Amino acid sequence: MTFRTAFSSASILLSMALASVGVCGFAQAQSQPPIKILVGAPAGGTTDTMARALAQMLGTQLGRTVVVENRPGAGGNLAADAVAKATPDGNTLLMSFTSHAINASLYPSLPFDPVKDFTPLTMVSTLPSLLVAHPKVPANNVKELIALAKAKPGQMNFAIGALGSSLHMAGDAFKMKSGAYIVNIPYRGTAPAVQDLLAGQVDLMFAAVGNVQSHIKAGKLKALGVTSTKRLPAYPDVPTIGESLPGYESSAWFGLFGPARMSPELVRRLADAARVAVQSPEVRRRIENEGATPVGNSPEEFSRFVESEILRWRVVVQYAGAKPE
Structure with a gap:
């Protein structure tokens, strides 16, 4: 046997061995069930x-298939309950939102504990909203609005897209801090609320930027303030509400949770993969296209934040006497 023949034979055997290892690894990955991210909306x-x-990039980081499963209902509680009761193996996760903290006080009884039954992994993003008014409202900023509402108690109103939502609570937090009496007008969904606001049937609304930006641009609505602590780059001339009402802030947030009792190693692996995914250019771009800001903090930071949010919204829910739909 020549050296070339022997070398070729060895190369073929080595390639076959490596291919076998690769196929086995691929087969092992394929044999694992997909990771499910439940969404309560x-x-x-x-x-x-x-x-x-998040799902595709998270799957790339973990070498797993990640799928999204929608389980809307009860303000996100149906999906949350399923994750709270899931096996803590990392195969069932929850993409939750501000209502996770609000529901702790809004619902008189829950089938789960919003803190003890979950493992916070990372906050994915935050999303501020805009306080918008119909052009007929004779106020062009938050200071003028508060003065007007106090001069006409109970004569102005807020359109509420969903009772108990973060936007509902944003309005009640505004009334609590300002001392203004503004009536809530509930709707079954954001779309009909916006339509009545455009028609001048209601005066005011807290709305996600994406739901009203075209109407602001067209002059059909006017933006009085933004709920975040900093002005939005897209609306540099719109003050934060906190500039006129110190201490006011009300941004929606979205975060990834697992069930409780996950092993520390699994928590770290999932959290690290999620944070890398959030900071990837592709995911950042998709988040920013929604008018949101990517975050990607640690499990410890996110856990402290969730607990503080539950306490913060409890005060607002008690003030408003809010009830779930």
């Missing part, structure tokens, strides 16, 4: 969009 909404923006 309908497809097409912001929470669903955040989950789908």
Whole structure:
């Protein structure tokens, strides 16, 4: 046997061995069930969009298939309950939102504990909203609005897209801090609320940027303030509400949770993969297209944040006397 023949034979055997290892590894990965991210909101909404923006890149980081499953209902509680009761093996996760903290006080009894039954992994993003008014409202900023509402108690109103939502609570937090009496007008969904606002049937609304930006541009609505602590780059001339009402802030947030009792190693692996995914250019771009800001903090930071949010919204829910739909 010549050296060339022997070398070729050895190369073929080595290639076959490496291929065998690769096939086995691939087969092992394929034999694992997909990781499911449950979303307690309908497809097409912001929470669903955040989950789908994250899923593919998270799967790439973990070498697993990640799918999104929508389980809307009860303000996100149906999906949360399923994750709370899931096996803590990392195969069932939850993309939740601000209502996770609000529901702790809004619902008189829950089938799960919003803190003890979950493992916070990372906050994916935050999303501020805008306080918008119909052009007929004779106020062009938050200071003028508060003065007007106090001069006409109970004569102005807020359109509420969903009772108990973060936007509902944003309005009640505004009333609590300002001392203004503004009536809530509930709707079954954001779309009909925006339509009545455009028609001048209602005066005011807290709305996600994406739901009203075209109407602001067209002059059909006017933006009075933004709920975040900093002005939005897209609206540099719109002050934060906190500039006129110190201490006011109310941004929606979206975060990834697992069930409780996950091993520390699994928590770290999932959290690290999620944070890398959130900071990837593709995912950042999709999040920013929603008007949101990518975050990607640690499990410890996210856990402290969730607990502080539960306490913060409890005060607002008690003030408003809010009830779930």
